[in-house]
Ligand SMILES: [Zn+2]
């Protein structure tokens with residue numbers, strides 16, 4: 001089968017790899033209909049992780065079930081499913097508590113927790129930017145979709161990662177109706193955090209970024225766009241909140257935070273968010289930070305150390321939540337919002353491409369080319385055709 005293969009820093013190919021197949025009775029085999037390129041794919045694409053060459057990308061996957069193992073009870077051939085990017089078992093100590101983002105069964109390293117498709121340090125699992133995907137513990141990991149699966153495909157595929165991840169940022173920040181919320185980072189996850197805050201009834205949502213295409217999308221859902229290449233974003237948030245700071249903040253940038261000139265500072269958004277959120281406010285950090293970053297700008301960054309203003313945050317009595325999203329905690333409810341027509345996260349999609357469009361798509365997305373806000377790969381689309 002064809003898949004998107006990592007060849008080395010800033011190099012992918014679309015190549016033949018061994019077919020995905022049922023390996024255990026609890027597996028489900030899915031023919032991929034839609035699979036997104038994610039900002040966290042770019043960390044690996046840029047060679048900033050120890051992702052092995054020859055492995056396949058793709059953790060935001062949706063498709064049609066073509067085969068089920070003998071131990072699968074609920075999922076049926078012909079059904080359409082969307083897969084949380086977290087691969088989890090459902091029965092380990094963390095999964096039992098709903099923390100499927102830190103599954104202990106699907107991560108083979110006993111010193112680590114959590115697994116994902118096609119992801120550095122998240123287990124050996126193949127990615128879904130491919131024609132087919134093996135889904136372990138299929139009954140547990142497949143979220144079944146209704147008859148509108150194809151019609152609303154671009155909405156439902158966002159349930160694999162970015163919609164629940166954005167929602168999780170607002171959960172960790174503690175967003176409730178009437179809150180003012182500042183989102184740092186207007187990429188797909190930041191836009192989903194803004195969207196989630198809006199769905200939850202936030203009174204004021206502010207999105208800080210510097211890319212015109214992203215800020216325009218933020219404004220389309222009623223958020224206030226703050227361009228940090230033009231104004232001091234902390235001052236802009238204070239000006240919007242009577243000098244008090246926002247009730248809640250969501251960090252959706254991560255360790256590759258940089259100023260508009262491109263100088264990296266992994267503490268940049270953390271410090272800005274701590275300064276932008278009021279005393280006793282809440283902060284949810286879903287931007288990726290790593291325990292080691294060999295390509296980081298200085299020795300501290302290379303060791304995964306981020307010198308952020310903990311003293312100020314402590315002084316303000318802020319609550320900070322961190323880590324990857326437990327997608328299964330939210331995906332069913334968010335699916336039902338989509339099914340009911342009350343959420344349409346596909347508004348951020350800029351490109352639908354066949355699998356062989358991945359080579360160009362990775363390059364354009366990595367370059368932050370204007371207008372490339374979210375790319376969906378559709379393996380059934382004829383090669384060379386853009387939609
Ligand atoms: Zn993702």
Ligand SMILES: [Zn+2]
Nearest residue numbers: 089092095103
């Ligand atoms: Zn587990």
